[in-house]
Amino acid sequence: MKSSPIVAVLAVVAALLLPSAPAAAHTSLRSSDPAENAQVAALPKVTLEFSESVRFPAVVLTGPDGERYENGKPRVDGRKVVQDVGPPSALPSGTYTIAYRVVSRDGHPVEGEIPFTYAPEPSGGLSPSEPGQPVVQAAAAPTPSATGNTVAPEESRQIPAWIWIVVFGIAGIGIGMAFSMRKKP
Numbered sequence: 001m002k003s004s005p006i007v008a009v010l011a012v013v014a015a016l017l018l019p020s021a022p023a024a025a026h027t028s029l030r031s032s033d034p035a036e037n038a039q040v041a042a043l044p045k046v047t048l049e050f051s052e053s054v055r056f057p058a059v060v061l062t063g064p065d066g067e068r069y070e071n072g073k074p075r076v077d078g079r080k081v082v083q084d085v086g087p088p089s090a091l092p093s094g095t096y097t098i099a100y101r102v103v104s105r106d107g108h109p110v111e112g113e114i115p116f117t118y119a120p121e122p123s124g125g126l127s128p129s130e131p132g133q134p135v136v137q138a139a140a141a142p143t144p145s146a147t148g149n150t151v152a153p154e155e156s157r158q159i160p161a162w163i164w165i166v167v168f169g170i171a172g173i174g175i176g177m178a179f180s181m182r183k184k185p
């Protein structure tokens, strides 16, 4: 059994690494209101529901004109994130994109985009001059890059923290291996 120290070290390393794999499964978006690619007649707020509780939500609602229509900051209620939307009179009809970003319980940031169409009822006293055309035009328009610019900087701040944890973790394993090698001549 001359190889037993190495086997022992490998067993320790495996024990450290294997349990962390299932635990690393971070949260995911369960549902949203409006739902992806849905058409809604009213848009009072945006609700996102995740598979587990989340923290530090950021929600950007980009309208068909490229402007942002989220109103105030998002609220967290356990697994739900609620974001108020600007006043209905200010909302143009057309294709919107919800860009969201939250932090899982395991610390991983989770983000995504949800496109949907806002088509208010024409009889609701709103301007009848453009009933359907903006929807069609906006549907062909590409997703505004402004949403990516808004969300990306926060994630780039998040990544270094994880790099450091990984680096310290690897260093710790290395130190552990060195000690166990010495104790067993």
Ligand SMILES: [Cu+2]
Pocket (backbone or CB within 6 Å): 024, 025, 026, 027, 104, 106, 107, 108
């Ligand atoms: Cu994760």
